[in-house]
Amino acid sequence: AQSVTQLGSHVSVSEGALVLLRCNYSSSVPPYLFWYVQYPNQGLQLLLKYTSAATLVKGINGFEAEFKKSETSFHLTKPSAHMSDAAEYFCAVSVGPLNNFGNEKLTFGTGTRLTIIP
């Protein structure tokens, strides 16, 4: 079975500083990896996804993530934090080729709450 571990339930960075949110996965087959962001009282919004093409994936709002198979990691980064980045971030994994039912069931990490310090 697959799993996702997000190190650090809370991360605080200063405005303008580098954002680094960590995600490690466990999977016996090549994974598909996702980062979602959740703003207060809203649903989850897809930031970016890795689907076995380029290992460096660029997403919305200036975020990017790099798939490193040797480290089983998919860390999320942004060079310069903005106040509007304050939210909760979830890493998720989906594994294996889709069966005939096309089920993209995701296994989520427990989330990292990002706080931006003015």
Place this chain on the structure above:
Amino acid sequence: GAGVSQSPSNKVTEKGKDVELRCDPISGHTALYWYRQSLGQGLEFLIYFQGNSAPDKSGLPSDRFSAERTGGSVSTLTIQRTQQEDSAVYLCASSLLSRRTDRSGYTFGSGTRLTVV
């Protein structure tokens, strides 16, 4: 519609009552998912619909939980005889069916916050 719509946005119910949560997916999205987000449990998969069929119900926590989807569109999640541990945010998501070796990613609704008192 433009996004995934869920109703109600908030629901407070008494223990033992039944509740129905509604999800309107994006038009044309054949895949629909329900997840539950609760403190201490994170995001848990509940059920997956392809069209009106539910080939994966593995996440439904008990037989008090059921879901249906009609017309390949609207889905209803029903919780019977609600318990306090059912308190959570219930999220619905939809997507186009992906190709065998790709993933499309989901669009989530804003969720229904259920409080059982």
